Amino acid sequence: MRVGVLTGGGDAPGLNAAICGLGRRLVAAEAELIGFADGWRGLIHDESVALNHADFQHLLIHGGTLIGSSGDNPYRDPDVMVPKVLATIARHRLDALVAIGGEGTLGAAERLHREHGVKVVGIPKTIDNDLEATDFTFGFFSAVEVATRAMDDLRSTAESHSRVMVVECMGRHAGWITAYAGVAAAAEGILVPERPAHIEELCEKLLRLRASGANSAVVAVAEGTRVFENGACLSSMEKDEFGEYLTGGMAQLVAKKIKQRIGWDSRHLVLGHLQRAGQPIAFDRIFALRLGARAARLVLEQRFGFMAAMRAGEIVEVPLAAAVAQRKTLTDQFLDRYETFFLPIQGT
Numbered sequence: 001m002r003v004g005v006l007t008g009g010g011d012a013p014g015l016n017a018a019i020c021g022l023g024r025r026l027v028a029a030e031a032e033l034i035g036f037a038d039g040w041r042g043l044i045h046d047e048s049v050a051l052n053h054a055d056f057q058h059l060l061i062h063g064g065t066l067i068g069s070s071g072d073n074p075y076r077d078p079d080v081m082v083p084k085v086l087a088t089i090a091r092h093r094l095d096a097l098v099a100i101g102g103e104g105t106l107g108a109a110e111r112l113h114r115e116h117g118v119k120v121v122g123i124p125k126t127i128d129n130d131l132e133a134t135d136f137t138f139g140f141f142s143a144v145e146v147a148t149r150a151m152d153d154l155r156s157t158a159e160s161h162s163r164v165m166v167v168e169c170m171g172r173h174a175g176w177i178t179a180y181a182g183v184a185a186a187a188e189g190i191l192v193p194e195r196p197a198h199i200e201e202l203c204e205k206l207l208r209l210r211a212s213g214a215n216s217a218v219v220a221v222a223e224g225t226r227v228f229e230n231g232a233c234l235s236s237m238e239k240d241e242f243g244e245y246l247t248g249g250m251a252q253l254v255a256k257k258i259k260q261r262i263g264w265d266s267r268h269l270v271l272g273h274l275q276r277a278g279q280p281i282a283f284d285r286i287f288a289l290r291l292g293a294r295a296a297r298l299v300l301e302q303r304f305g306f307m308a309a310m311r312a313g314e315i316v317e318v319p320l321a322a323a324v325a326q327r328k329t330l331t332d333q334f335l336d337r338y339e340t341f342f343l344p345i346q347g348t
């Protein structure tokens, strides 16, 4: 059997572990694994490398992806790109193609399967954790760890200078990283895209905090948060090519507004790509390894159009279409549950 693999979209800690789980299982079954370079770009331009047993040694401990990644997508220009992808698949006589990625990568895999009968299997990844049909995606908890530690570390400098530190987390239009890291780091304010963030309410909360004796605070803000002041949205109204609001710049904005409105000295920090960098935490290594192994099983059983996923702690398979049907964002239930205890999420 000849099996292709690609990693697409933003990298996430655990990609190499997923390749490792897939590769070890396939090689043990005497299948050949071909890595396509830089996501769909490798299939569009036919750039590949054969992966063998030696490549998998220690691979799972490393961050990034051995075979590179990009945001290229054949459906950006389907008339030109899709035939190129199909030609590469035919040229390599692939019996299956494993796509490791998020919404965009798996969406293209699902369409190629549905429209052209390409024999695909998916593996979900994204630090944003915004994919349906799986409890979590690998890379998410590694990113949460980075963000949590950063907020913990900022406490000492915040206390020394009696400041508010506003920390911006990635996640695009989902607040998962911000919410988890904010809760874990006991942030005094947590602003997420799922609820509008009113500067007035945040400042009132900070004033109450200061009146209670606190000299410093940490505020976690997601890059995709919609920030309002006097009822007007201060976040960018510009949209990207997919019609979605551009994200970023929220920590700087919030820190500036805190200083302006209540005079509490504030600084901002954008964690950025550090959240995708470095080695995966142990959980993500094992999680990704298991997803890779399950994807190999699907390939060997010739069951296509599925994605390996986690449901209630178990590794299962779900239809690819279910995973890409809609984006998974923080639910009201999640937000309410934490509010009940101690979480000062905005809007309360």
Ligand code: F6P
Residues within 6 Å of the ligand: 010, 126, 127, 128, 170, 171, 172, 223, 247, 276
């Ligand atoms: O989807 C993963 C992600 O890291 C988002 O959280 C972030 O908004 C985006 O990718 C950054 O993309 P790029 O690496 O292209 O700057």
